[in-house]
Amino acid sequence: MNKKIYVARSPRIAARMLGEEMLVMSGQGSTLFTLNPTATILWQAADGATSLDEIVERRICSEFEVKPEEAMRDAEALAEDLAKHGILLISEQPIAGPDSPVQEQQQP
């Protein structure tokens, strides 16, 4: 896939780190999502300004034993799934907007 895609967290959610997993609460349908550690890394890097392939290269391929094509394929699948549930925004252009509406708190 040559097209760059950009991902950003929806402002309509609340997220909280618990250990290595991210708990994401969506008001839409009152659903609680629990992201595994790899998905959490992608989620945290989804700032709307960095393309998904850059995120995968910098945050996944540099830290994990995985081929870039496989990591990219998995990241795209995850992004599409999360977007279907309305907690992640996907665009072919950088997604403007403050990163701040996402309420994240680190578990002490």
Added chain:
Amino acid sequence: AIEKKPYEKPGFRHEQVFV
């Protein structure tokens, strides 16, 4: 050498909460 961690496919689970 920088040791890389074993890769785990990114995923999630979800559940309805009725608060």
